Amino acid sequence: MDFLARTLGSFTGPSIPFNIGELVEGVNASIWSVHDGTAKSNGAPCTVFMFDTKGQGQRAVLAKNMLQKLRRLRLPGVLRIVDSFESETSIIIATERVRPLSSVLNDLSDDAKLWGLRSIMATVSTLSKQAGCIHGNINPDSSIFVNEAGEWVLGGFELAYQVGQDDSSIYSYASLVPGLGEYTPPETQKSGWGSQSSASTGATIDSWQVGTFIYDVFNGLHSSNRTGRGKIPSVAVWNIQKQLSASVPRQRVSVEKALESPAFTTPMTQISEQLSSLPIASDGQLMEFLRLADANASKMPPAFVHNKIVPQLVECLTRRLSGRPSSQPPSRPATPSAASAAPADTFVDPTVSVKCLTSVIQLAKSMDSAQFAKVVAPLIVTTFASPDRAIRLQLLTNITEYIDFLDKKTVSSKIFPLLSTGFHDSEPVIRENSVKSILPLMEKLNDRIINGELLRLLAKAQNDSQPQIRANTTILLGRIAEYFNTSSRASVLTAAFGKALKDSYSQSRIAALMALTATADTFTPPQICEKIIGVIGPTMLDKDASVRKLAHSTMEMFLNKIKTAAAGLGDSGEGATEDTADSKWSLGFVGRSSSAPVDAEANTVTTATTNVSGANGVSLSNPTDTTAPNTFGSITSTSTRPKAESSFMEPAQLANAFDDTPATSGNFYDTAFQDNAFDDDYDDNAWDDFETVEDDNKEVNTSNAQGSSKSLSNAASKLTLEPENDGDDGWDW
Numbered sequence: 001m002d003f004l005a006r007t008l009g010s011f012t013g014p015s016i017p018f019n020i021g022e023l024v025e026g027v028n029a030s031i032w033s034v035h036d037g038t039a040k041s042n043g044a045p046c047t048v049f050m051f052d053t054k055g056q057g058q059r060a061v062l063a064k065n066m067l068q069k070l071r072r073l074r075l076p077g078v079l080r081i082v083d084s085f086e087s088e089t090s091i092i093i094a095t096e097r098v099r100p101l102s103s104v105l106n107d108l109s110d111d112a113k114l115w116g117l118r119s120i121m122a123t124v125s126t127l128s129k130q131a132g133c134i135h136g137n138i139n140p141d142s143s144i145f146v147n148e149a150g151e152w153v154l155g156g157f158e159l160a161y162q163v164g165q166d167d168s169s170i171y172s173y174a175s176l177v178p179g180l181g182e183y184t185p186p187e188t189q190k191s192g193w194g195s196q197s198s199a200s201t202g203a204t205i206d207s208w209q210v211g212t213f214i215y216d217v218f219n220g221l222h223s224s225n226r227t228g229r230g231k232i233p234s235v236a237v238w239n240i241q242k243q244l245s246a247s248v249p250r251q252r253v254s255v256e257k258a259l260e261s262p263a264f265t266t267p268m269t270q271i272s273e274q275l276s277s278l279p280i281a282s283d284g285q286l287m288e289f290l291r292l293a294d295a296n297a298s299k300m301p302p303a304f305v306h307n308k309i310v311p312q313l314v315e316c317l318t319r320r321l322s323g324r325p326s327s328q329p330p331s332r333p334a335t336p337s338a339a340s341a342a343p344a345d346t347f348v349d350p351t352v353s354v355k356c357l358t359s360v361i362q363l364a365k366s367m368d369s370a371q372f373a374k375v376v377a378p379l380i381v382t383t384f385a386s387p388d389r390a391i392r393l394q395l396l397t398n399i400t401e402y403i404d405f406l407d408k409k410t411v412s413s414k415i416f417p418l419l420s421t422g423f424h425d426s427e428p429v430i431r432e433n434s435v436k437s438i439l440p441l442m443e444k445l446n447d448r449i450i451n452g453e454l455l456r457l458l459a460k461a462q463n464d465s466q467p468q469i470r471a472n473t474t475i476l477l478g479r480i481a482e483y484f485n486t487s488s489r490a491s492v493l494t495a496a497f498g499k500a501l502k503d504s505y506s507q508s509r510i511a512a513l514m515a516l517t518a519t520a521d522t523f524t525p526p527q528i529c530e531k532i533i534g535v536i537g538p539t540m541l542d543k544d545a546s547v548r549k550l551a552h553s554t555m556e557m558f559l560n561k562i563k564t565a566a567a568g569l570g571d572s573g574e575g576a577t578e579d580t581a582d583s584k585w586s587l588g589f590v591g592r593s594s595s596a597p598v599d600a601e602a603n604t605v606t607t608a609t610t611n612v613s614g615a616n617g618v619s620l621s622n623p624t625d626t627t628a629p630n631t632f633g634s635i636t637s638t639s640t641r642p643k644a645e646s647s648f649m650e651p652a653q654l655a656n657a658f659d660d661t662p663a664t665s666g667n668f669y670d671t672a673f674q675d676n677a678f679d680d681d682y683d684d685n686a687w688d689d690f691e692t693v694e695d696d697n698k699e700v701n702t703s704n705a706q707g708s709s710k711s712l713s714n715a716a717s718k719l720t721l722e723p724e725n726d727g728d729d730g731w732d733w
Helices: 002-010 059-072 110-130 168-176 186-191 199-219 235-244 267-280 283-299 302-321 336-341 350-364 369-375 377-384 389-397 399-405 408-424 428-436 439-444 447-461 467-479 489-501 506-518 525-541 545-567 651-656 668-672 714-718
Strands: 018-023 033-039 045-052 081-086 090-096 098-100 144-147 152-154
Touching (some): 018 045, 045 059, 059 081, 110 152, 110 267, 110 283, 267 283, 267 302, 283 302, 283 350, 302 350, 302 377, 350 389, 369 399, 377 389, 377 408, 389 399, 389 408, 389 428, 399 439, 408 428, 408 439, 428 467, 447 489, 467 489, 489 506, 489 525, 525 545
Antiparallel strands (some): 018 033, 033 045, 081 090, 098 144, 144 152
């Protein structure tokens, strides 16, 4: 740490091109001090290897050798150098961001370990074949690292030399490498590193170290006794391990030869090998890759899935969507010349694109939000705009898998406008899933959309020709009621649920009753009396027994609320008399005091002089005018009531009092309570024009209320609906 303090104190400002952070734990037995870092130019993450030349003696030769080899050997699987810095007192190397293998080894599956071992073996083989390089320091403490993509990379080039180009005397410094002892072959332990200068001898050193490394990966690092199979997953792998680490050098197989064995070939190695050619893969090859990736996702390191597989699939799907997908294969050309002139990729099977999109969503759902927003979110927006219904259906049905990764601005400004087109789609399955997709979207929508465009869409959905969609819309309204503007919430819900209670589909009526129960706290006692009781009443005589049963319990619940509210009002009131026990019934009309006495002897009603307006604006100022005001329409009666026999009028006599009013028929409530009966000052913002379910072609007008409040009880979140056993199981969500 003294070295770190001196170095950081010496190299401030622009002298060093990267920032040096915390010490990386897990790097043991190394001449380097390893730290996390970031590039000053772009903030990219990196790992910084720092070596203090003061007091290190000949170890500086090892540090310089590693720097030289990393600069020269830019091969796949080799630790990638980003930048470096040298001075009289230190050597600093910045590489790709890595962490020691020991920090993640216990979290890996056997398949992932075999894949990683194969990667290291392939890198050692490439160094030998293409660069003529002997590594000489393969050990998990200081030379094997894992990068951000979960790939195993090879570092620790302190003893590496290229045959015919370097002085192999570097081995004379091998004793200065910490922790190399247990990874030193038996023959070298006897004769020393200085005698291991030939290329053939160096190759056997690499083979022995790889064999020892394989054993430790499965049985634990620094195993005290490397005999027997231990936890090596298969006999085939064990046989290769024994051949690589044979005690007699001439009996050892080369690393290149060991790679030919199928023992290290797993589905993960196949996936890794196919990644580079994925964008140009045929439909069959892509489907096979997706099958392998989905089946083995749990066995692969998450870093590899997120940083290698998902970006490649996103690129592949983006290329496919940029073409013109067709649900039919191309027709056969009329002539051979036409066949040669036709482009080979004019046909894109939408089934493959749908499968690719599904895999992307499933593999990316464990990503962190920042990475998802960078890699996958642009694809989501692009695919929502796709004309391919199968693609859009996949997005709708899997919306819960990715919506949490998207920010509110993206959802409100980009996703929702595209999603809303599904409400107008000619395919019922798209319309239905568009309705269902709104619920997980609510937290991401702004108030303007919720209380404006969304209400218009839901009003349209309540007029849909498909009964399941109408029922689902009612369920949705009950579950998202808390998001509506408080000033218009009750009116919107009353109009919507009232409409659903008139629906010919019984499950829509059930949904409305359940939604009313779940949102009961939304309505005040006056609103319950004026708007709720009247719409529930007819369903108590519904032809469907399940509707009737639910209607009775719902009505009882609301009546209890009214009784509780009425009990709080006390016994006093404008119409109370001093002696209520002895008072007689009086028949009061609008515009007449309720205390006006009934003259039983004269068989007439004495009316107090009043000057008020009736419900229809009819002025009742004549003290002798006994015309009954009509509260349901424009029909008025000009006849005078006949005298009653007593102060109590029988029902028949009361009915005859309105002798000029047309007699009521069986559909009295249908004619009296027209849609405009609920159009009052309480529901200026409601969708009153949608209260007739039979008129599906009626023009849609909805509220444009502003603001929102989310104080509604969580009861709405429990709103569920089980459909009747009629084969309709498409909407029990």
